[in-house]
Amino acid sequence: MSRTLVVKVGTSLLRGRQGLNTEAFVADLARHLSAERQRGNGVVLVTSGAVGLGCRELQHNQRPELVEELQAAAAIGQGQLMGLYDRAFRPHGQTVAQVLLTRGDLASRRRFLQASRTLQQLLEWGVVPIINENDTLATEELRFGDNDTLSALVAVAIKADELILLTDVDRLYSADPRSHADARPISVVRSLNELEALSKGAGDGGRWGTGGMTTKLAAARIATASGIAVRLADGRDPGLIEQLLQGASHGTRFLPSPEPISDRKGWLAHALVPQGQVQVDAGAERALLEQGASLLAVGVRSMEGDFDTQAPLRILGSGGQELGRGLSSCSSSTLQRILGLRSGTISRTVDSELNGVVVHRDQLVITAPPGGPTIPPPL
Secondary structure, eight states: OOOEEEEEEOHHHHTOBTTBOHHHHHHHHHHHHHHHHHTTOEEEEEEOOHHHHHHHHHTOSSOOOSHHHHHHHHHHHHHHHHHHHHHHHGGGTOOEEEEEEOHHHHHSHHHHHHHHHHHHHHHHTTOEEEEEEOTTTOOGGGOOSSHHHHHHHHHHHTTOSEEEEEESSSSEESSOTTTOTTOOEEOEEOSHHHHHHHHHHTTSSSGGGSSHHHHHHHHHHHHHHTTOEEEEEEOSOHHHHHHHHTTOOOSEEEOOOSSOOOHHHHHHHHTOOOSEEEEEOHHHHHHHHHHOOOEEGGGEEEEESOOOTTOEEEEEOTTSOEEEEEEOSSOHHHHHHHTTOOHHHHHHHTOTTOOOEEEOGGGEEEOSOTTSOOOOOOO
């Protein structure tokens, strides 16, 4: 298998448009992805659309607001969504597989690895996995919230070469071009620091900052930090999709980090939902960023949350910015007792079994871009 691609399509594309309805869009997409498979490349498709198809079946003109209504609509629409894809891929001799995931499936290291192995097996069999968030069962705490984040985590899990985010704009701009006449197109994003600056701009308001582009930039950060190239491009033109798959330079390219983090570090940074957070002093901040040290109790200024040992924690710097994430070596009740104390003092006066380590360096990943402040990974 020469390369592995993850392709994400969202609801805005699956709704279709004048002259190209949902069925026609899916048929074109299946044709192009099947051709990519026939060229010997692995393809994973991450798709939205279950809730929308469920609402269409029920003849509901508005998207439900209650959680149980959304989950019920997804239960109706998910089967229809897979039926659409199965009928579209079958004429090309391409087998597809349905995979439904929640954040809980990836927050466990064991389940993360199992999901990775299952997807890799499907790819080895020449199958196209079609992945969606399990909207029918996911609670708010276990939701990704958007399939952009899901697609990036899937790309990390299978060590993909490229993530292609198909959307309803032609590329990334410095601002929303519909409301800013001076918005400039961006063809290449070369580093995490460039991506951070763009992410700040995406929060200026309007549609550009209310989920659409913001979540795509977050997905690009997750993937590029793990050494995966990302392409953001217009998915409304079937011909353009074919050109993209063949390497054409449409849209915006996000270059992968030249020093990618490991699979385990990527899991620590992005798949886990923090159960608490600690803020460190300037000395601990320097030790974490410059020396690759473990986080010790003496450097912790404050803590929030109620958590057990091995719980995921968010680590904030002295100025309140995120520095990293990791698994706690102690519970919140223990940390409260040893907060700010040196290791020797802890073993003499608190508990001889405690060594003062709050997060060991092997269980910690730095999420702050080199030389600059951080973009908090999506929660």
